Amino acid sequence: MSTAPTRALEHPEREEIRLEAVLHALSDPMRLQVVRFLAELGEEGEAPCSAIELAISKSTTTHHFRVLREAGVINQVYRGTAKMNALRRDDLDALFPGLLDSVLGADAAQRQRTD
Amino acid sequence: MSTAPTRALEHPEREEIRLEAVLHALSDPMRLQVVRFLAELGEEGEAPCSAIELAISKSTTTHHFRVLREAGVINQVYRGTAKMNALRRDDLDALFPGLLDSVLGADAAQRQRTD
DNA sequence: CCCGTACTACGATGTTTATCGTAGTAGGAG
DNA sequence: CTCCTACTACGATAAACATCGTAGTACGGG
Numbered sequence: 001m002s003t004a005p006t007r008a009l010e011h012p013e014r015e016e017i018r019l020e021a022v023l024h025a026l027s028d029p030m031r032l033q034v035v036r037f038l039a040e041l042g043e044e045g046e047a048p049c050s051a052i053e054l055a056i057s058k059s060t061t062t063h064h065f066r067v068l069r070e071a072g073v074i075n076q077v078y079r080g081t082a083k084m085n086a087l088r089r090d091d092l093d094a095l096f097p098g099l100l101d102s103v104l105g106a107d108a109a110q111r112q113r114t115d
Numbered sequence: 116m117s118t119a120p121t122r123a124l125e126h127p128e129r130e131e132i133r134l135e136a137v138l139h140a141l142s143d144p145m146r147l148q149v150v151r152f153l154a155e156l157g158e159e160g161e162a163p164c165s166a167i168e169l170a171i172s173k174s175t176t177t178h179h180f181r182v183l184r185e186a187g188v189i190n191q192v193y194r195g196t197a198k199m200n201a202l203r204r205d206d207l208d209a210l211f212p213g214l215l216d217s218v219l220g221a222d223a224a225q226r227q228r229t230d
Numbered sequence: 231c232c233c234g235t236a237c238t239a240c241g242a243t244g245t246t247t248a249t250c251g252t253a254g255t256a257g258g259a260g
Numbered sequence: 261c262t263c264c265t266a267c268t269a270c271g272a273t274a275a276a277c278a279t280c281g282t283a284g285t286a287c288g289g290g
Contacts, residue, residue: 096221106211
C-alpha cells in the first residue's frame with residue numbers, strides 16, 4: 001500500500017557511534033574481511049551482501065552485517081531485492097580520525113606477514 | 116632457589132600479536148581505561164594493578180589485565196609483591212603503526228564529546 | 231498471480247565473556 | 261615466624277556471541 005519507501009533499517013546517528021562498539025565490530029575476522037572488502041571498493045563503493053564470499057552460512061552473514069551496521073561501521077539500504085552495503089567512512093573519519101585507516105593498514109600488514 | 120627471577124608470566128612475542136585480539140582487548144571500557152591510564156604515564160611508565168581505580172572487583176580486574184597481557188597490549192612483571200604493568204608501545208607501534216595513537220585519540224575525543 | 235532471488239527472523243546450541251566471592255600464595259616488614 | 265599487602269586461582273553464574281537450519285517476507289520479472 002501507498003509508497004512504502006522500502007522498510008528502513010536502524011542506524012546510529014554519527015554522534016551516537018561508540019568507539020567501543022566500533023572496535024568490537026572490527027575485532028572479528030569475518031567482519032574485518034567485510035570492511036576490507038568495502039574499503040577496497042573506494043569512496044562511494046557499495047555492494048550487496050551476496051557480493052562477499054564468506055566461509056559461513058547466510059544467516060551468520062546477516063548477523064555480522066547487522067553488528068557492523070549497529071556499530072555504525074556500515075550503512076545498509078534496500079535497493080530492490082538487494083541490500084546494499086557501504087562503509088561509513090565520512091562518519092568514522094570525522095569521529096575517529098585515522099582510526100579506520102590504521103586498522104585497515106594494520107590488517108594489510110598482518111596479512112602480508114602471515115601469508 | 117638460586118636467583119629465581121620471580122615467576123614469569125606468559126606474553127605473546129611481538130610477531131604473535133594478532134590485530135583481532137588487540138582490537139578485542141581494546142573494545143572493553145574497563146580495559147580501555149587501563150590502557151589510557153598506562154599511556155598517560157608516558158614512555159617508560161609502569162604501574163601496579165592497584166594504581167588504577169576501577170569500579171569492579173579485584174578478581175575482575177585481574178581478569179582484564181590478563182586479557183590485555185595475552186593480547187600483547189601490556190607487559191606485566193612481578194616486582195616484589197606488586198605486579199607492574201606497562202604498555203607495549205614499541206611492539207604495537209612496530210606492528211600496527213598509528214593504531215594505538217588513533218585509538219587513544221578517538222577515546223579522548225569521544226570522552227570530550229560525551230562529557 | 232506465481233516464481234525465483236535476496237535477505238531476514240526465529241529458535242537452538244555451544245562457546246566465550248564479564249562478573250563475583252572465597253580461599254589461597256608470594257614477598258616484604260616487623 | 262607472623263602478619264600485612266597485593267595479587268591469583270578456582271568455581272559459579274549470567275549474559276553475550278558465533279554459528280546454524282528452517283521457515284519466512286519483500287521485491288522484481290514473467
